[in-house]
Amino acid sequence: MLKPKCIISSKPLAFTSYGYLLPCCWCDKRNAKVSKAEGWDKFMTSDLHLDNAKVNDVLQSKVWNDFHDTLTNNPENAPNTCKKFCGNDEYEEISKVVE
Ligand code: SF4
Numbered sequence: 001m002l003k004p005k006c007i008i009s010s011k012p013l014a015f016t017s018y019g020y021l022l023p024c025c026w027c028d029k030r031n032a033k034v035s036k037a038e039g040w041d042k043f044m045t046s047d048l049h050l051d052n053a054k055v056n057d058v059l060q061s062k063v064w065n066d067f068h069d070t071l072t073n074n075p076e077n078a079p080n081t082c083k084k085f086c087g088n089d090e091y092e093e094i095s096k097v098v099e
Pocket of ligand 1: 003004005006007011023024025026027071081082083085086
């Protein structure tokens with residue numbers, strides 16, 4: 001089971017040093033390969049950069065809507081980071097390998 005703290009509690013958004021918003025600080029990976037493998041790179045495209053889009057536009061973008069839909073309706077396909085930090089024991093093995 002996934003209990004996304006970014007939806008059901010007050011886990012705040014993250015604002016990266018590169019100028020992008022992410023759903024939370026745990027999604028801000030230091031490793032580009034990990035970021036891509038988990039799909040966080042989708043949140044960091046030029047159209048979602050805060051030089052090019054307003055915060056509300058970013059938060060209402062397809063990338064963000066699809067992500068929230070996955071967390072709510074299809075949690076098995078959520079990124080491993082979400083399973084580690086917002087999942088239950090079911091995801092214990094995944095949690096051990098999340099960078
Ligand atoms: S780890 Fe994922 S589900 Fe948990 S707060 Fe961050 S974005 Fe939301």
